[in-house]
Amino acid sequence: MARIAVCWGMLVLLLAAELAAARLGSGIGVGVLAVLMVLVIVLGFMQILRAPPLAIIFALGGLFWLTILLALGSLDSFTRTTVPVHAAALPGPTAE
C-alpha cells in the first residue's frame, strides 16, 4: 500500500514538473520527465524486477526492437541536408 502511494505521489510530482518544463519551453526536460514517469510505472506498478526471468527477457527484447525501430526509422530525417531552392533558380515552362 505504501509502495503504491509513493509511486502515485512521485507520478503526480513528475506531472507537475512536466507542466512546468513545458511552460519554460524545455522540450528535452519534458522528454526526460516522461521517461522517468514510465520508469516509475514499470518498476513501481508493473514490478518488472519481481517478474519471472522470461518476462524480463521479453520486456528487454521489446525495448531493444523499439530502439531499433525508432533509431533506424528516424535516421534519414535527422541526417539529411536540406538545401533551400529559390523560385528564380527553378526552370520555367519551355515554349513549344
Next chain:
Amino acid sequence: MSDGSALDHHSPYETPLHRDETAVAGMWLFLASEALLFGGLFLVCLIYSHTRAGGWAEGVRHTNLSIGAANTLILITSSAVYTMAVEAGKRGDNRRVVRAGLGAAVLGLTFLALKGVEWGQEFRENLFPGPHFALHGPDTGGAQLFYSFYFLATFLHGMHMVVGIGLILWICRKARHRAFSAAWNTPVDIVGLYWSFVDLVWMLLFPLLYLIGRA
C-alpha cells in the same frame, strides 16, 4: 501467484508456479508487441515534428491542455487504484479486488468521457484534417499531419482503454464470485500489467500531443 506444488500429469505445466509464471511472461510478450505497435506511431511523430516543426508546434498549441493534464492525473490514479486490486488479489481479498477494480474502471470511463468532450470541441473547431481544416497559412500541412497523428493515436489509445475497462469488469465479476485466493490470482495480476501499460503509453503520448513545442 501460487506455490510450487505439482499439478496433475495431464497439465502442460510442472507446477502451479510454472503455470502462473508462463501466463505473466506471455502477457509481457504481448506488451512487447504492443510497444512496437505504438512505436510506429512514435516514429511518425519523431519524423514529422522534426521535418514539419512549425505546423506540428501549431497543432500542439491548439490542443486542450487542461483536459489533457486532468486525464493524465486520472489515468495515474486509476493505475494506482488497480494496483491496490492486484495487492488485494495476492491476499485473496475478493471484496477489495471488486472495490478497487470498480474504482479503476470508473476512472477509466471518466478519462474516455473527457476525451469525448475534447474530440467534440475539436470537431466543432474544424481541427479534423480535411478540406475545411481550420488552421491556415504556410504551416497548415504540418498542422494537418499533427492532427492526423493526434486523432489516430488517441483513438488507438482509447480502444485499448475500452478493452482494459472490459477486462477489469470481468475481473470484478469473477471476484464477486470469490474466484481468487492467495494461491491463485494470476488474472488480476495480468490485467494489472495491461492496465499499467495503457497508462504508460499515455505518459508518452501526453507530452507529444500537449507539451513539446507548446511554449
